[in-house]
Amino acid sequence: METLNELLGGFATAMTWQNLLFAFLGCLLGTIIGVLPGVGPVAGVALLIPLTLNLDPAGSIIMLCAIFYGTQYGGTITSVLLNTPGEASSAITTIDGYAMTKMGRAGAALTLAAVGSFIGGTIATAGLVAAARPLGEMGLLVGPPEFFALMVVGISLLVALAGKSMVKALVSGALGLLISMVGIDPVAGAPRFTFGIDNLMDGVSFVAVIVGVFGLSEILSFRRNEPTPVVHAPGFRQLFPSRTEWRRSAPAMARGTGVGFGLGLIPGMTGSVSSLLSYATEKRFSRFRHELGKGAVEGVAGPETANNAHANAALIPLFTLGIPASPTIAVLMGAFLQQGLTPGPSLFTEHSEIAWAIIASLFIGNVLLLLLNVPLVGLWTSILRVPTPILTAVILVFMVIGAYTINFSVFDVYVMIGFGLLGLALRNLDIPLAPMVLTLVLGPLMERSLRESLEISQGDFTVFTSRPISAVLIGLGLLIICSPLLKLRKPKALMEDPEA
Amino acid sequence: MTTESVTTKAGSTIRVAPGVLAGIGAFAAVGVYVLVSSVGLGLWTSLGPGAGMFPFAMGTLLVAMSAVWLLQELRRPSARGAGVDKEVVISVVTSLVILAAVMDLLGFQLSMFAFLLYHLKIRGRRTWVPSLIIALAGSVGAFYAFNYGLNVALPVSAFTPLNLIGL
Numbered sequence: 243m244e245t246l247n248e249l250l251g252g253f254a255t256a257m258t259w260q261n262l263l264f265a266f267l268g269c270l271l272g273t274i275i276g277v278l279p280g281v282g283p284v285a286g287v288a289l290l291i292p293l294t295l296n297l298d299p300a301g302s303i304i305m306l307c308a309i310f311y312g313t314q315y316g317g318t319i320t321s322v323l324l325n326t327p328g329e330a331s332s333a334i335t336t337i338d339g340y341a342m343t344k345m346g347r348a349g350a351a352l353t354l355a356a357v358g359s360f361i362g363g364t365i366a367t368a369g370l371v372a373a374a375r376p377l378g379e380m381g382l383l384v385g386p387p388e389f390f391a392l393m394v395v396g397i398s399l400l401v402a403l404a405g406k407s408m409v410k411a412l413v414s415g416a417l418g419l420l421i422s423m424v425g426i427d428p429v430a431g432a433p434r435f436t437f438g439i440d441n442l443m444d445g446v447s448f449v450a451v452i453v454g455v456f457g458l459s460e461i462l463s464f465r466r467n468e469p470t471p472v473v474h475a476p477g478f479r480q481l482f483p484s485r486t487e488w489r490r491s492a493p494a495m496a497r498g499t500g501v502g503f504g505l506g507l508i509p510g511m512t513g514s515v516s517s518l519l520s521y522a523t524e525k526r527f528s529r530f531r532h533e534l535g536k537g538a539v540e541g542v543a544g545p546e547t548a549n550n551a552h553a554n555a556a557l558i559p560l561f562t563l564g565i566p567a568s569p570t571i572a573v574l575m576g577a578f579l580q581q582g583l584t585p586g587p588s589l590f591t592e593h594s595e596i597a598w599a600i601i602a603s604l605f606i607g608n609v610l611l612l613l614l615n616v617p618l619v620g621l622w623t624s625i626l627r628v629p630t631p632i633l634t635a636v637i638l639v640f641m642v643i644g645a646y647t648i649n650f651s652v653f654d655v656y657v658m659i660g661f662g663l664l665g666l667a668l669r670n671l672d673i674p675l676a677p678m679v680l681t682l683v684l685g686p687l688m689e690r691s692l693r694e695s696l697e698i699s700q701g702d703f704t705v706f707t708s709r710p711i712s713a714v715l716i717g718l719g720l721l722i723i724c725s726p727l728l729k730l731r732k733p734k735a736l737m738e739d740p741e742a
Numbered sequence: 743m744t745t746e747s748v749t750t751k752a753g754s755t756i757r758v759a760p761g762v763l764a765g766i767g768a769f770a771a772v773g774v775y776v777l778v779s780s781v782g783l784g785l786w787t788s789l790g791p792g793a794g795m796f797p798f799a800m801g802t803l804l805v806a807m808s809a810v811w812l813l814q815e816l817r818r819p820s821a822r823g824a825g826v827d828k829e830v831v832i833s834v835v836t837s838l839v840i841l842a843a844v845m846d847l848l849g850f851q852l853s854m855f856a857f858l859l860y861h862l863k864i865r866g867r868r869t870w871v872p873s874l875i876i877a878l879a880g881s882v883g884a885f886y887a888f889n890y891g892l893n894v895a896l897p898v899s900a901f902t903p904l905n906l907i908g909l
Contacts, residue, residue: 296893409811413769416804420776420797427783427793434783434793435776458838462831631866632876635858638834639880642841642854647894655842659835666826671765689796697790 245375252598256606261304264297265603268305269610272312277320277622281637282330283313283570284679285457288449289644291577299581300596304603306577307557310570311363311604314513314553315611318355318546319622322348331513331549334521338534338541345537349480349619350487354539355546356615358495362551363608366503370558370601374590377562384563384587386694387705391715393688396509396565398722401677408723410673418678421446422685429693441653448576448682450645454658455675457641459665461634481616483539490530491543497523498547505548506555509567512676513549513556520548554604560585561597564687569679576683758819766815770808776801833865849899849909855881 255261271293275286287309294302317332322339335355342351384392401411424435425445436442483491501523502516524544525531534541556567564586566572578585589597615622645658668675681688699705707713776797783794841857858877862868868876888894899909 292888292894293892407811407814409807409814412803413807413811416773416800416807417769419800420772420804423797423800429789430784430787430793432783432793434797435779458834462834463826464830629866629868631862631868632872635861635866635876636880638838638861639854639858639884642838643884643888643896646845646896647888650895650897652842652846652897655838655845659838659842663831663835666831667765670826671762672820692796693791701786701790 245371248594248598249371249602251595252600252602253605255300255595255599256304256602261301261599261603262606264294264301264305265308265607266610268308269312269315269607269614272309272314273316273319273611273614273622274625275309276313276316276318276332277625278316278633278637281460282456283310284573284675285453285460286313287570287573287577288452289457289640291449291573291580292644292647294577295647299583299593300599302581303574303578303583303596303600304607306574307600307604308607308610310574311550311553311607312611313570314363314550315356315359315615316622318359319352319615319619320626322351322355322542323623324626331517331552332546333514334517334545335542337521338536338538341535341537342539342542346480347487347537349476350483351539351542352476352619353481353616354483354487354491354543356612358491358498358543358547359550359615360608360612361495362499362502362547362549363554363611364605365499366506366551366554367601367604367608369503369555370561370604373558374562374597374601377558379587380562384711385709386691386698387709387712388715389564390688390691390695391706391712391719392563392565393684393691394719395715395722396559396567397677397681397684397688398719399509399511402722402725407672410671411677412723414668414673414675415677415681418681419685419688421451421678422682423689428686428690441651444649446657447645447648447654448573449648450654450657451661451682452573452576452679453641453644454661455665455668455678457637458658458662459669461637462662462666463669464630464634476619481619487539491539494524494528494540494544495547497527498544499551501544502548502551502553503555506552506567507558509559509565511552511556512568513552516548516552517545520544550608554608557604561589561601562587564589566680566683569676572680572683758815762815762820763812766808766812769811770805773801773804773808777805837861846897847900849904850896851881851885851909852899852904853881854884857881 256265271290272283272286275281275283275290287306290309291306294305297305314331317330318335318339320326321332321335322343325336325340325343339351339355342348397415401408401415420435422445424442425433426443427434433443498520501520502513505511505516505519521534521541521544524538524540525534528534528538528540528544530538530540556571559565559567560571560575564575564584566575566585575585583589583593583596641658642655645654646652648654665675668678695705696703705712706716780794780798780801783797784792785795785798786792837857837860841853845853847853855877858880859873862873862876863870866873885896888896899905
């Protein structure tokens with residue numbers, strides 16, 4: 243009952259015209275980012291942080307959350323119409339989505355994807371409401387050793403699932419942690435790795451790093467004379483699925499919700515994994531599995547429901563334990579911290595009103611996205627007709643503004659350029675970028691909890707093994723990292739997760 | 743975008759790509775530098791871990807992983823990827839560096855206008871009218887939108903004459 247009252251209070255805050263406008267703008271921008279091939283959700287959310295700099299904390303996070311799950315919707319449009327995923331978690335949708343387009347059923351595919359996304363996202367948000375209080379209370383029992391161990395598990399999972407080589411994923415994770423250590427040491431007050439540069443005393447701007455590594459490196463890997471795609475938007479009448487298509491989609495949406503919600507709770511799992519496993523579930527359980535790959539509605543409805551359920555469920559570990567479950571959530575966490583909000587159990591005690599307003603806005607955002615996506619499909623596809631040089635130039639403007647406005651310093655623009663080149667090198671060396679982003683955000687928290695733990699125990703490392711929760715978590719983390727040595731192979735599909 | 747490395751079949755005679763060796767060498771060098779610097783920062787104090795302990799652990803990890811990666815490459819070299827379009831990289835990076843260098847001096851509007859015009863007219867080979875419209879929108883339009891719409895201050899020119907005319 244108390245949770246319901248708090249949620250209603252959250253709705254009261256989220257339904258103010260300013261916050262509704264922020265949610266609407268976030269959904270709009272998120273969909274555009276999702277539609278644009280090349281600008282992924284990580285860089286997209288990071289480079290739009292400056293837009294929210296002067297907003298109040300609730301409005302700022304509402305807008306950024308809307309951008310985040312707007313990208314999930316937008317990525318579907320290019321998958322279905324162009325056979326090109328706008329972002330990684332929609333990659334699997336290309337198989338049946340594009341096949342449906344060739345059959346003249348693009349409109350139905352887009353509507354089913356949007357409705358599935360709405361259902362998955364809404365149910366996952368309801369899960370967040372249900373889990374917030376009990377998990378938050380449990381989170382209050384977590385001390386520095388458990389917190390450190392929890393982060394070890396999260397990073398281990400991401401490293402284990404990122405790309406095809408765990409060695410390269412560990413290199414990426416170590417790099418992120420090293421970058422996060424630049425600046426004044428929080429305990430001793432000594433400068434670390436600043437090379438005498440005053441601008442580095444406060445550390446490296448994570449927005450500049452992320453925009454560089456994810457966004458600029460993507461633009462640098464473009465090739466000259468990339469053709470502008472030819473795309474035809476379905477007419478309004480073509481947007482309505484047939485009764486049979488609705489009936490066949492319902493069980494796929496239900497299964498997709500279960501898969502996405504379950505995997506969204508696990509740190510390190512990306513939306514791509516959810517959509518891939520949802521597709522695999524359809525291949526196993528759907529009555530029409532023989533049609534998968536040839537334009538089956540289940541191949542669109544299942545994965546699209548799963549990736550949105552995942553996106554919303556991934557906010558549960560962030561809100562309740564302060565653990566970002568994916569790179570994009572890590573960027574969101576950075577935005578929380580910039581607004582003076584610390585995600586985790588204390589969020590519900592210190593900033594209860596803001597926390598519940600954000601949760602309420604997730605429901606509103608899902609409705610807005612449903613209303614925006616289906617009728618405006620023509621508008622979204624018109625973005626795809628913009629020539630690449632114009633899109634590139636406009637994106638570069640936002641990147642420069644994004645990097646500059648974090649500290650109002652040109653130095654951060656140089657940082658972005660430097661990390662853009664680093665990102666390009668990492669891409670060419672086939673090193674996954676996701677672990678680096680996660681460790682970049684988690685690094686300071688991880689180090690602080692490690693040092694607090696060792697100060698409590700007066701330097702005794704057994705503090706991590708003498709407490710049952712942290713012992714289990716550290717053991718689990720080690721097991722995940724050592725799994726290749728123990729020949730515990732991960733499924734092939736996960737090894738090729740493009741998001742990682 | 744993903745960059746997929748295609749590993750060669752065992753027994754193939756492909757040698758390790760110089761770029762990969764350079765990458766491994768660079769990571770190992772960073773790791774060694776971090777290790778040495780960490781010791782200077784202090785690994786342990788009377789209160790517990792020092793400022794250098796965590797970086798020391800990461801430096802060790804980086805060096806160890808670079809060594810393992812080198813061994814993996816020697817056993818089974820990665821095939822060369824598609825590479826990059828050097829012209830794109832040079833033109834984008836150079837133009838961004840110049841933009842950053844002159845932004846505080848000329849102000850956001852003038853420097854961004856020139857930057858956009860270069861990318862649209864010269865690199866993108868668009869016609870004059872759309873190039874000018876987009877360049878104006880992305881420079882002057884963005885400046886006013888951020889400064890007055892979002893209260894986020896973008897730099898104005900350090901030159902008084904330019905400043906006086908609102909640039």
